[in-house]
Amino acid sequence: MKHRGFILLMVSLLLVAVVFGAKLKVAFVYVGPVGDAGWTYAHDMGRRHIEEVFGDQIETKFIESVPEGAESERVIRSLAAQGYDVIFTTSFGYMDATLNVAKQFPKTKFLHCSGYKTYTNMSAYFGRMYEPRYLSGLIAGVMTKSNKIGYVAAHPIPEVIRGINAFALGVKAVNPEAKVYVVWSNTWYDPATEKEAAISLLNAGCDVITQHQDSPAPQQAAQEYGAYSIGYNSDMSVFAPKAYLTAPVWNWGVYYEKVIREVLNGTWKSENFWGGMDTGVVDLGPMTDLVPAGTQNLVNAVKQAIIAKKFHPFTGPIYDQEGKLRIPAGEVASDEMLLSMDWFVDNVVGTIPK
Amino acid sequence: MLRLERRESTSKTFQIAISVLTVVLALVVVGILLYFFGVNPIEAYKEMFLWPFGNVYGFSDTLVKSIPITLAALGLIFPFQMRVWNIGAEGQFLMGAFGASLAALYIFPGLENRILMVLLVSMFGIIFGSLWAAIPGLMKAYLRADEIVSTIMLNYVALLWIDYLVYGPWKDPQGYNFPMTKFFPDAAWLPYFGQTQIHAGIIILPLAAFFAYYLTRLSPWGLKIKVIGDNEKTAWYAGINVNRELFVAMLLSGALAGLGGALHMMGAQHRLQHGFSAGYGYTAIIVAWLGKLNPWAVLIVGILFTGLLVGNEQLQIFFGIPISLIFVFQGVVLLGLLAGEILSRYRIKFARKGVGENA
Numbered sequence: 001m002k003h004r005g006f007i008l009l010m011v012s013l014l015l016v017a018v019v020f021g022a023k024l025k026v027a028f029v030y031v032g033p034v035g036d037a038g039w040t041y042a043h044d045m046g047r048r049h050i051e052e053v054f055g056d057q058i059e060t061k062f063i064e065s066v067p068e069g070a071e072s073e074r075v076i077r078s079l080a081a082q083g084y085d086v087i088f089t090t091s092f093g094y095m096d097a098t099l100n101v102a103k104q105f106p107k108t109k110f111l112h113c114s115g116y117k118t119y120t121n122m123s124a125y126f127g128r129m130y131e132p133r134y135l136s137g138l139i140a141g142v143m144t145k146s147n148k149i150g151y152v153a154a155h156p157i158p159e160v161i162r163g164i165n166a167f168a169l170g171v172k173a174v175n176p177e178a179k180v181y182v183v184w185s186n187t188w189y190d191p192a193t194e195k196e197a198a199i200s201l202l203n204a205g206c207d208v209i210t211q212h213q214d215s216p217a218p219q220q221a222a223q224e225y226g227a228y229s230i231g232y233n234s235d236m237s238v239f240a241p242k243a244y245l246t247a248p249v250w251n252w253g254v255y256y257e258k259v260i261r262e263v264l265n266g267t268w269k270s271e272n273f274w275g276g277m278d279t280g281v282v283d284l285g286p287m288t289d290l291v292p293a294g295t296q297n298l299v300n301a302v303k304q305a306i307i308a309k310k311f312h313p314f315t316g317p318i319y320d321q322e323g324k325l326r327i328p329a330g331e332v333a334s335d336e337m338l339l340s341m342d343w344f345v346d347n348v349v350g351t352i353p354k
Numbered sequence: 355m356l357r358l359e360r361r362e363s364t365s366k367t368f369q370i371a372i373s374v375l376t377v378v379l380a381l382v383v384v385g386i387l388l389y390f391f392g393v394n395p396i397e398a399y400k401e402m403f404l405w406p407f408g409n410v411y412g413f414s415d416t417l418v419k420s421i422p423i424t425l426a427a428l429g430l431i432f433p434f435q436m437r438v439w440n441i442g443a444e445g446q447f448l449m450g451a452f453g454a455s456l457a458a459l460y461i462f463p464g465l466e467n468r469i470l471m472v473l474l475v476s477m478f479g480i481i482f483g484s485l486w487a488a489i490p491g492l493m494k495a496y497l498r499a500d501e502i503v504s505t506i507m508l509n510y511v512a513l514l515w516i517d518y519l520v521y522g523p524w525k526d527p528q529g530y531n532f533p534m535t536k537f538f539p540d541a542a543w544l545p546y547f548g549q550t551q552i553h554a555g556i557i558i559l560p561l562a563a564f565f566a567y568y569l570t571r572l573s574p575w576g577l578k579i580k581v582i583g584d585n586e587k588t589a590w591y592a593g594i595n596v597n598r599e600l601f602v603a604m605l606l607s608g609a610l611a612g613l614g615g616a617l618h619m620m621g622a623q624h625r626l627q628h629g630f631s632a633g634y635g636y637t638a639i640i641v642a643w644l645g646k647l648n649p650w651a652v653l654i655v656g657i658l659f660t661g662l663l664v665g666n667e668q669l670q671i672f673f674g675i676p677i678s679l680i681f682v683f684q685g686v687v688l689l690g691l692l693a694g695e696i697l698s699r700y701r702i703k704f705a706r707k708g709v710g711e712n713a
Contacts, residue, residue, distance in 0.1 A: 033677060063670045065677040069630030070622040074415040075667055077551075081411040082671075092532060093627060116530055155628070156521055158531045186517065340530045353521050 024264060026050070027084040028062040029075055031091035032189045038214030038233040039188065039250075040064065043090045043113075045234065046252030050260050053253075058260060068093025073100055080105040086263055088256070089113065092157070098122060109263060109270075114159060116339065118270050125255060128276035129159075130166035130338070131306050132248035132284040134313035135299050136230045137170020139245055139287070140178075140208045142295045143228050144171075147178040150201025152211040152218045154188045156352045158341045160212045163248075165345045166313045167210065172347050174298075181206055182350030191217040202227055208245075219244060228290065235285045246287040254280040274335070278307045314338065319346045358700040369646045372698055373655070376644070376690030377662075384683045393673045405668045406661035414550035416661045418622055421555050422447055422614035424656030426638035428566045429610030431647045432603035433501075435570060436582040442490060442505030444635025445512035446483040446608040450615025452516060453482030455524070455535060455626045458542040458619070471541040472554075476616045483612010484605045486512060491604030495597035501604075509635070520626050534627040544621040553621030559653060562610060566649035569606070579603060611635060637663070640684065643691045 028047050032040040047060050061084070066075050072094045079087050080101050086109045089098045095115035102110045102122040110122040118124050140149050149171060153160050168180040181204060183197045194213045198221035201209060209222040210230035216239035222229035223243035231237075231247030255275065262268035275281040284303065287296050305311035314333035320326050320343040327333050342352060385395035405412040426443040433440040457478035458471070465471045490508060493499035520533040528536075544553040570576040582589040582596050589596050614634070623630055641659050645652030666680040 027671070061671050061674070063667060067629060067632040069627050070418075070618070071630070071632045073622075074419060074664065077411055077415060078405065078664075078667065079671065081409070082405075093629065096625070155533065157533060161531075342531045353518070354523075 023056070024054075024058045024086065024260070025084045026058050026060045026086045026260065027079045027088070028060065029066050029072065029079070029087065029089045029091075029094060030062055030064040031066060031068065031093070032214055033064050034062065036189050036214045037216050037236065037239070040090070040214065042233045042250040043088070043252050046250075046256045049253030050256045053257055054260055054264075057264060066091075066094075069097065073097035076101045076110075077104070080108045085109065086111070086260065092159070109268060111259060116272075118272055120270055123259075123270045123273060125271075125273040125275075126159075127250060127255075127279075127282040128274060129248055129250075129282050130162050130313055131277045132282050133163045133166040134170040134306075135284045135303055136210065136246060136248050137167035137172075137180075138174050138299055138302065139170075139291055139295060140167070140210060140228075140230060141171035141173065141175035142292070143245065143290075144175065144178050144208045146205050146207045147175065148204065148206045149178055149180045150198065150204070150206030150209045151180050151182045151350075152194055152197045152201065152209065152213055153182050153184055154212050154214075155186060156184060156342075158339055161344070161352065162338055162341045163212055164348060165341065168345050168348045169313055169318070172345075176347075178347065180348045180350075182344075182348060184350075184353075185213065187213075189214040191215040194218050195221045198222060199225070209243075216240065231285070237286075237288060241288075244288055245291050247285045249283055249285040251280055251283055276306070277303065278309070320344060321346055321348065357703040358696070359703050361699060361701050364698045369698060372694035373644045373646060373691075376687055376694055379690050380683050380686040383686050384679060387679055387682065388669075388673075388675065391673070391675060391679075393669075393675065398669055398673055398675075401668045401672050402662070402665035406664040410550065412664065414552045416664045417552050417556055417657065419664060420657045420660035421553075421559060421621070422611075422618045422634045423637050423641060423660055424559055424653060425562055425614035425617070426611040426635050427641035427645065427652050427656055428562050428649060429607040430638055430642040431566050431570060431649060431652065432579065432606045433600075434642055435647055436579045436600060436603055438494065438600055438603060439502045440487065440490070440505050440604060440607050441502055441639065442487060442508050442635070443607070443611045443638045444631065444633060445505070445509035446486045446611035447615040447618075447635045448509075448512040448516055448631060449486040449608075450479035450483035450612025451619045451623070451626065451631075452512070452519070452615075453478035453480075453612060454542075454616035454619040455538075456482075458538045459524070459535060463539050465539075466541050468541045471539075472544065472620060475542050475620055476613060479612045479614075479616025479619075480609045481612070483610070483615060484608040486612070487604045487608025488601070491601045491608075494604070495601045516626060517628055520628055524626065526625075535625050537625050538620065542620050543624060544617070551622070553617070555617035555621045558613065558617060559656075562613075563649045563653040566610075566652075570647075570649065575599070575602075611638070637684075640688055640691065643695070644687070 030040040034040055034044045051060050066072050076097055088111045090113045092114045095112055095117050098110050098112040099117050102119045106121055112124055114126045115124050151164055171178050181201055183201055185193050185197045187193055194215055195217040198209050198218035202225040208228045209218050211218040211232050216236045219229040219231055219236050219240035223240035228245050229240050229243040230245050234249050236247055237244045277283055312332045316327035316331045317329040318327040388395045388398050406416040426447055454475045457475045462474055490501050490504040493504050494501040524535045526534050526536045544555055546553055578594050578599055641656045645655040669675040
């Protein structure tokens with residue numbers, strides 16, 4: 001009798017496989033909870049976007065709050081072994097794990113966000129977030145009265161440092177007197193710590209707060225202290241309507257749609273994608289009415305110049321905190337320099353742990 | 355009125371029943387929550403068990419994850435048996451991983467003899483794990499400092515120490531300034547079994563269980579710590595140097611957690627990076643209690659409970675269950691164990707008010 005149950009199970013599994021086999025199975029591995037209103041939320045918006053676009057052609061699943069390192073390797077392998085065709089791994093610390101599993105499952109397509117390793121069936125993808133960061137710096141430079149701008153930053157890695165520098169360069173372009181004060185939280189997502197860090201900056205006299213964090217907690221702190229705030233990842237206006245100015249945002253849906261279309265057409269190839277505002281992957285979210293109309297016009301003009309590749313935020317002369325010339329006049333930072341950045345520009349106050 | 359009355363003794367069956375009931379209770383509670391999420395709990399649990407125990411990949415990954423958890427849990431048997439609450443297995447695991455990285459990357463990086471390398475790296479894991487446990491051990495033995503607080507605090511110190519290293523002096527120069535060390539040299543990679551991810555570190559599990567069994571059940575030292583656990587004063591009267599044995603128990607505990615750290619580095623992780631531990635040392639506490647501090651039971655429970663955790667991930671993938679439900683599951687298990695601990699030491703009496711008593 002036991003055998004009959006087993007056979008029934010196998011037949012039903014087979015039926016399931018036939019019914020669903022036609023669908024492309026797409027999985028996402030997230031480092032935070034989907035409800036973080038930040039990084040993971042932005043990726044999940046991308047997932048929902050492709051579900052809408054492709055409807056019955058695909059089936060998507062996600063797994064949230066996956067620790068980095070060997071832990072993530074187990075999760076990624078379980079997805080590959082269970083027949084997922086396309087797997088997006090959306091945190092830097094998943095890079096080695098993704099590569100290991102990619103070698104093990106050559107037919108599965110892997111896409112790793114924010115790293116630098118690729119393989120025949122593994123792409124690296126990311127966005128030039130420094131472009132909208134620069135734009136948000138222009139706004140902060142105009143809005144500050146104390147000339148002190150607070151930046152709550154997660155971890156001292158190149159991605160974050162690059163964003164701080166781009167922001168500070170934007171500030172400097174409109175307000176050479178203003179300084180950007182950096183506090184490290186050592187966490188991507190921890191609302192309580194993020195808020196404390198923001199409050200320490202507000203107490204030090206900062207009147208504009210921005211963040212490289214995944215929760216809207218720094219925005220809320222700014223509103224409580226009557227300061228302005230610039231968000232990150234996605235539109236955070238609902239969390240601090242009286243403080244919120246704008247936010248550099250991710251539109252992952254643009255890239256995810258491109259990838260899935262290529263996979264469905266059979267034209268997908270592993271690549272190293274680093275898209276700017278011209279691709280739509282990164283953008284500056286809508287500016288609220290708190291931003292003066294003249295400033296809005298300036299920001300939009302610079303944005304068009306960046307998109308048309310007439311202007312690069314990292315155009316020399318750029319000096320670091322010690323006064324050393326890092327990028328000579330008229331030159332533009334190379335991608336390699338941007339990807340391994342470990343120094344601050346001269347109007348940033350703060351240190352990078354060495 | 356409810357009254358707690360101390361039991362003279364507890365039967366083995368009762369002890370096992372409590373562990374089993376606790377897990378069943380947790381499954382029922384989570385099952386009810388699953389039902390409200392619109393998921394059929396039976397379907398969900400089928401997926402949850404089929405992956406870790408019915409699939410080659412699932413099973414091999416479960417075993418790999420169970421190695422550091424089970425080793426730390428086996429180590430916890432010693433202090434727990436004498437009622438010293440070492441909550442610091444996480445920090446001791448991390449320091450073991452640190453010691454292993456120190457040896458593999460900075461002291462013997464050029465060593466090509468794999469056996470010698472693995473032995474040395476393991477030694478360093480053991481040394482740093484036990485050193486980390488020695489601090490609260492000494493503080494407890496000679497300063498009467500509460501070990502629960504000191505061990506928890508040292509977990510954070512260890513975590514921040516590793517972060518300091520991977521963000522600073524130990525950062526891989528070829529790693530685009532990301533917070534990771536270099537990869538371990540080839541000689542410090544444990545071999546795998548066939549095509550699976552199971553690494554040679556698995557061999558240590560039964561050996562460590564036997565080690566714990568021998569020490570606690572067969573050696574005179576085991577008798578000593580049992581006496582201490584039953585009643586510290588009696589132990590002093592019996593001429594047992596409680597302070598010294600306490601210190602030794604902490605050292606052994608840290609040594610096994612640290613060895614787990616070294617094996618995890620050599621077998622699965624291969625480089626230090628920010629946030630690589632998923633709380634193995636904390637899970638070990640639950641495992642040690644579920645196994646009722648019996649080394650062989652801890653060995654089996656270590657693998658089964660890890661399977662449950664790995665299976666939990668399947669719930670997320672298949673049914674879109676939020677991760678918080680998985681924390682609920684672990685929380686209920688811990689609560690059930692604490693409640694069971696009281697039940698196994700006390701019995702509940704329903705005391706009726708006496709006739710002569712006035713309300």
